[in-house]
Amino acid sequence: MRRLALAFVFALALSLPAVAAEVTVLTAARIHTGEPGAAPVEAMAWDGEGRILATGGVRELLARYPGAERIDAAGRTVIPGLIDAHAHLMGLGYALMRADLAGADSKAEILARLKAFEAELPKGAWLLGRGWDQNRWPDKAFPTAADLDAAFPERPVWLERVDGHAGWGNSAALRAAGRDFSGDWQVDGGRILRENGQATGVFVDAAMALIEAVIPPPDDAFREEAFERALAESAKYGLTGVHDMGVSLADLALYRRFADSGRLTLRVNAYADGDSHALTALCAFGPLAHPSGRLRMRGVKLYADGALGSRGAALLADYHDEHGHRGLLVTAPEALEAAMRKARDCGVQVATHAIGDRGNRLVLDLYQKLLGERASTDHRWRIEHAQVVAVEDIPRFAALGVLASMQPTHATSDMPWAGDRLGPQRLAGAYAWRRFLDAGVRMPFGSDFPVESVDPRLGLYAAVTRQDLEGRPPGGWLPDQKLGFAEALHGFTAAAAHASFDEQTLGTLAPGKRADFVILDADPFELPATDLPRNAVRSTWVDGRPVYRAP
């Protein structure tokens, strides 16, 4: 009935002539529509609702919409809005609520960054930061609480080391913990650094929890601020959509408040966080499609195994660099199957984290078992990461209609040690984009931010070069798996739109679709790959309205 009703509205909208005053015509040096086989155009028109009316030549569109508002992106290039098919918005938001101390070369610089950061903090809130590394400082010694106390006598300050294995607090933070840290006691798996029996302010590993346990959980205002920052940060790099992988009910309610009040500047396709209340709500309420078109939930994110770096990815054979160890499953297969069955029976799309070849095979086996004859239906179940896959399992993705949701920057982040973990033979199925495409597998691209940078230009660059930003290794790592720029862009646009069932409205610039696009300084199809990360984002548009403009 609702489908029918929407069809009526759609028919009605198409039958009405667009009111000229509400039409906008954008002109640019090149507009890459992303439509298969289509040449670039120079103009695009959309209506007051942000729906694309036409793409084509400048004169043609200006003639057709004589009273239209005109925007001229002279000399610049337009591409479809970029969609990150695997990311964590609240994680990015929380990261943006912490001071970034990475690369600071002295305690003075740390203090300066903290002071600048504090200006935007609510009164009384903890000042959290991350990224300090005393090895970069002149004296290379661990810092102390006293280093922070003069600048921050009252506000608790807690700063994680760059590797996450140590925390540095000021005296206010130690006081807030509400216990006496003096003496010679320690905690299992951790260490309280002391001088003359008094805690210095640095806590290692498990001892970090002594402070972290008293950091107030983020309240509503903090969470709103974090989300707002994540939205702004995403728009800044040309993202118009994100698939948010693992969203709690409470976060979904927060997102909805933004959508209700017109503040959701990004299209968020939220996946329920595991076999949780959010999945039950999805079963009870049915798929969420916010009337604004900016917020949806129709899938669930599950976990099969761990990650490769920490040797948690489940492998079929031993780790090359750890004999007798094959990684671990983070969810028992029975529980994973039960969650998938629950999702299937509620019509919920499943997206499962699987990094190792054993993790991927397990998920393929479970998908095959649960989908059964439905494998040929339009289910669009996904495997997230699909980083290390047995070569013979790659065609199974295509046969089962399973999407391989990959993150190009994971390859270039992991390449320095991935060979150590896997040995030479298993590299054939590692980050094997070309093999997946050749096998006919759909491959939406993302970043996994904040694990990697939010900037999709880095993903595009990694996909076409398989090199780090310094151009290493020469020719790229496992270079036969490199992609062309069009293929990479497809992953961040049309393939991502397809992965969220949005290919009718998103992913390319075509009449009837949403006017979500990015204006770039230069034409990325023409640029040398090394320049891709520096190609400035001039503005980002969602529903035909700017959500970011470069200063």
Next chain:
Amino acid sequence: MRRLALAFVFALALSLPAVAAEVTVLTAARIHTGEPGAAPVEAMAWDGEGRILATGGVRELLARYPGAERIDAAGRTVIPGLIDAHAHLMGLGYALMRADLAGADSKAEILARLKAFEAELPKGAWLLGRGWDQNRWPDKAFPTAADLDAAFPERPVWLERVDGHAGWGNSAALRAAGRDFSGDWQVDGGRILRENGQATGVFVDAAMALIEAVIPPPDDAFREEAFERALAESAKYGLTGVHDMGVSLADLALYRRFADSGRLTLRVNAYADGDSHALTALCAFGPLAHPSGRLRMRGVKLYADGALGSRGAALLADYHDEHGHRGLLVTAPEALEAAMRKARDCGVQVATHAIGDRGNRLVLDLYQKLLGERASTDHRWRIEHAQVVAVEDIPRFAALGVLASMQPTHATSDMPWAGDRLGPQRLAGAYAWRRFLDAGVRMPFGSDFPVESVDPRLGLYAAVTRQDLEGRPPGGWLPDQKLGFAEALHGFTAAAAHASFDEQTLGTLAPGKRADFVILDADPFELPATDLPRNAVRSTWVDGRPVYRAP
């Protein structure tokens, strides 16, 4: 946009001529439409979708719909479908999954009832029962496990005494508990009955938990069966709708499965169970309106105080029969206010349990504070029970637009001891239906089943007589608060429909509304009140289709 779309569909439906073959015309001795001031009619027509097309004379409607299917309820009376505005469907379902042992006059009768009940139980499931009372049996002695073992050697049996203060298990149940009950140990607040140091099978008060802790929680199949029984039981007594007061996400998902598969034979208006995941889901997903029209959630059930019988209702002055005691608030006022604010900010309707005059005043104060200027909007916030209200607070319901959701059978259940609890003066505002109506307060009626009987005829009877089924006290308890039958029926139909924002589609029989109705043996408007509880329900119809027919 969705609202607009539905309006289109509605307009379209009205503009199409009804296909004659799909029309049904019902004729009966009398059809009480429930429309204000309307005389009874003899015929009603509805379309294939269950939407009423017309009410009127027999010849008129048969002429207008010549090819219609005809149903003749000759000599019988039709009333609008009854809606219970306050009940607990899963509670009823679970009660129906237990053997009813109330009134059994011997252990032999208990065994016979258990055997009959077992026939419908899944294999291996515990046999649960309630209602035994050894004082009714010839020997008046507590029973033993051995009394049950011959009939139930393998299946665990656990039977609660009529007052809920003792449990009687068979040996299989004691074995399932997995511990040695012999010796002379006891548990705080409870007692294990023993003979020669061996447990007899009866456990008193806190000792009941020794067995109950091992009863498996209801699995999906059990819960489905319970819900199905609750639906069938409701339909049997003429209910076409229920406001389910306190539904978890998991239960809502269960209800949805029934709605999806066309097995939801009752219109369920579910209220989220407190400040819980269901409320958060309501905030995240927005109101639930299942396409079938059978399942909705747009409100939350909160709790202010306890109940009168157990002296938990919060009173402004001491209990008449317990000096120095004024009852208790089951939710801290700050938490209650926070939950109401959360609901308000999500556009969620609030329904708060308040029984004592202090509980009611607190809720009125909070509603007034939170609604503020919105009090004049169409919020339809409710107070559930509103049993004992300071007389001067009654007009505040009307002034704030707050509904008083009352249960007539609570009055006749409580009348033997309500005067003891309250003393004579406070009775003026106790179960004061007439005073509420006179003050212009809307008053949906319900039963609170399974606390009271599911049978709405008992509620109608209690509302017009204020007597128990034996006619006591003569003339009725506090007889100036008695209602006329039309007023009572209004509470169980139109007022209940209004309380769930359904007055455009439910509550009376009028063109454009749903064909939800009940066929009764006799005309309840003509019957002496004493005969109301015996007026047989012949059939119950939802959307123009029978959901119950008397055998």
